[in-house]
Amino acid sequence: MKVVETMVQIPLDLEKIRLDFPILHTTVNGKPLVYFDNGATTQKPLAVTRAIETYYNTYNSNVHRGVHTLSQKATIAYEESRTTVAGFINAKPEELIFTKGTTDAINLLAYTFGKQFIKEGDEIIISAMEHHSNIVPWQLCCEDRKAVLKVVPINDKGELEMGEYEKMLSDKTKLVAITYVSNTLGTVNPVKDIIALAHARNIPVMLDAAQAVQHIAIDVKELDVDFMAFSGHKLYGPTGIGALYGKESWLEQLPPYQGGGDMIKTVSFDKTVYADPPLRFEAGTPNIAGAIGMAAGVKYLIGIGLDKIATTERVLTEYALEQLSSIDGLRLIGTAEHRGPTFSFIIGNSHPTDVGELLDMQGIAVRTGHHCTQPLMDLFCIPGTARASLSFYNTPEEIDRLVDGIHKAMKLLKK
Amino acid sequence: MKVVETMVQIPLDLEKIRLDFPILHTTVNGKPLVYFDNGATTQKPLAVTRAIETYYNTYNSNVHRGVHTLSQKATIAYEESRTTVAGFINAKPEELIFTKGTTDAINLLAYTFGKQFIKEGDEIIISAMEHHSNIVPWQLCCEDRKAVLKVVPINDKGELEMGEYEKMLSDKTKLVAITYVSNTLGTVNPVKDIIALAHARNIPVMLDAAQAVQHIAIDVKELDVDFMAFSGHKLYGPTGIGALYGKESWLEQLPPYQGGGDMIKTVSFDKTVYADPPLRFEAGTPNIAGAIGMAAGVKYLIGIGLDKIATTERVLTEYALEQLSSIDGLRLIGTAEHRGPTFSFIIGNSHPTDVGELLDMQGIAVRTGHHCTQPLMDLFCIPGTARASLSFYNTPEEIDRLVDGIHKAMKLLKK
Amino acid sequence: MTIKESQDRIIEDFAAFEEWTDKYEYIIQSGEDLPPMDPQYKTDDNLIRGCQSRVWLHADFKDGLLHFTADSDAQITKGLVSLVTTVLSGQSPADIADAELFFIDAIGLRSHLSPTRANGLLAMLKQIKMYALGYKVQQAQKN
Amino acid sequence: MTIKESQDRIIEDFAAFEEWTDKYEYIIQSGEDLPPMDPQYKTDDNLIRGCQSRVWLHADFKDGLLHFTADSDAQITKGLVSLVTTVLSGQSPADIADAELFFIDAIGLRSHLSPTRANGLLAMLKQIKMYALGYKVQQAQKN
């Protein structure tokens, strides 16, 4: 597949789209920036920054319980943002809790679900490819509730061992918490099967969709998933905002997480009555600008077309895979059949940091290190990887620059 | 005190300062906006929105552990923001944890301090004038730890009964958590005495400074306070960001709150080692733009001069107090000797909502309701109040418009 | 008068007002004109709790028609409650169930129907519709 | 050569480079020229853990002078470590303690000293200073 061929298959006018992202036109170390660290955080279209600016400059106000005009406007915008983000995954607004991000969402669930449903000896299932944010909250939960954390192993390609998973499910299992897409390996997990197998035993499933919502159109009803967590900042939105989706029937059963303003019906020193979901789980002044910005990001994506985004990313993925695989001495970590546009690699016995630095000198931003998946690094017996994670606004030429950059780095590192 | 006299005493060029706040030049219901809901959230100077915009458009990237240039820039900016906000209260950066806001900060403390130090039968002291955010987390903590929540009463003027407080302190007391400034009554509490009395018994004190940092220059070292919580959005900064200050010696002793990326040293499925404070308490991708915006807001205030802000607000407070007190049939709720620019009032037996709505029709934004202090409302036997809360960017003429507005509302409501 | 007619009349009244104060005077006066609610009906069951103000609503079914008595602790809400009950009281369950209440929007007080307002008015309207539907079904079964 | 002189020499070497690649070639080559570290010194005690790469540092005190041997698992870090030990090895504790390491900044690699970089270089420099101070105090007490 040549670059020209590849470009023909891309259904988006990338040059035009890139105008929406001012940062893509900056330079790093004297070279035009190639931003391949989208797995860590995506860049923001002007639609997002402008929505935030408009909010602050024209209708900033605290939400809920205010009768004055600005407060009404801000409340309506905040609640409409909830509706927009919920609609994006085909959920009802009542089923969408705004959180600080994926990590906050998983902690919220681990605490409240743990408190309500997890008893001594119970089991929670995660996988070997989880991000620390989907490991540590469950470790803390299991420690607290004297429960057991079970880990689904993966094969050499970085795919879940579904047979092992099936065997792990038992009457002791109270929750399955697994990532939809691996942030390190790029693996897209068979979530439908994961959910079906768990539901066959009436076990609820939480998906860590931090690396999924920006690449795959998700319909929570069709998936029949019970809980799902994701971050705004990886979805072309602001930092400090994210969401936890939960089926109404589940959310109703969960006790509050944080206490404070907005999450209560009535407070007295003797007895406090909590509000219904989702407000029950949103204590304190929410990240109003964050929610508005997140909704603006979601609307921007819908405007471009989720199908076109998916096609573009598939083409880029194939091209990158082909190009990277052709580099002698480069080892891809994660070669799953079903994958997203995320490529972890190591070069000979080079340290990923060196590779990252030499690419940075050429204006190419990749992440290096363990990507918050230390257990996975231990499994592959490597200290870390360099990771190029792509977005629909990346171009085939940028992939060529990466390949050239890697060659140059290899030469310097004598690999 | 007449309006002209008052204006002479104000050391700031308000007209010039108001140019920094675009929203102050908008209209509501056809009248120029008078924004007196600063207690709920303050408006944002251009310095803040521009800092956020610059971040997103020129160096947006995830922080920590990145070697590429953008990530380095973002990390440095994030950590410099920590230094700026810490410096604002004379704390060391290691003592400042970024949180979602005051509510998040208090919940963080209630959970971690509770887990580490609170046992069955222990006591935590709060006061009768606390915001729900400084009540409910302690209720949840006491419920969890089987501890007892003690409430310092207040007098008719809305001042703490310091004698009662002193009597309440005992060997069972493990923590005092009290507000610095009441969001409903405007009362400024004698925090030095509160801290001295607690420290005499080696009891740590947490201050809820959500309504204090924006009005009073605070030096945590001089105060010798152990913990302090505050919000960015009430300090002319963005929503979704705030801080918990904690003395190093205390923070070191606290277990983690949320689990996830960034708060760990090493993770394995067998054993996870947590990072040192403050990162130990900042799981997941932080609100990077929020921290940068909060620091920009703090720098803006320092640029204006905290002393000038304090003087301006004192003059405005005196003028407003005089003008409001002169309204026949208006009852101030909260008449403490030491007070900030926050005025809760009721008019005859009118419902606060009616007053709020009629003021809104005149372009004047006040908050109405219980202000998240239901127990306080119960104490005063009222359903709520209308609350005008001022900032240094408000003017004496705006106070005049409020007074006129109240007269008009009274006429319509026949009070 | 039909539900539509009495709404049109209110809208007509409001059309004459030049000042927003006239509008509010009218609304507040309507609240004062509302016949006092029998204390026995001011029960928790009849209470519709908004976040800010409270509304009590009681329905009577007589001779095939629904009659509402209501109250609120806030004057403006009470005025609006009064207008709504004036429009809907004495109508048949079927007519009430099918009615479209356009007058609130037309007189510029739509914001009072916003779920974010939480003054009880929206909840009261829902409650009225529920009563009406209930009686409508009941009558249909009888016939 | 004094500490200042060897730093000046490195800066001079770098001044000749036109391309960034030349700079990195030099650094990486310096790493390769670093005498291998005796495995017995590659202990956890001597390990300085950065977030990304790791550095081992061992100090020997002989005839009033400090000698450093070091290693890193990353080539660029190792090169910088090599330059630093070349500059500082064989100097007196007092000179090392007082030394200002300006060359890293001068050759354009200041970012490697950023605490956010966490590649172990900054921590290594701190460790070297601590050794030097320790021996300096020790010597002062002896005299």
Ligand SMILES: Cc1ncc(COP(=O)(O)O)c(C=O)c1O
């Ligand atoms: C005294 C006080 N404490 C706590 C809070 C809660 O702050 P936030 O909503 O920003 O978390 C507020 C703000 O409403 C307050 O006024």
Ligand SMILES: Cc1ncc(COP(=O)(O)O)c(C=O)c1O
């Ligand atoms: C798979 C996965 N889960 C969870 C997270 C945590 O997301 P956040 O840092 O936004 O809370 C990330 C992001 O790093 C991720 O990639």
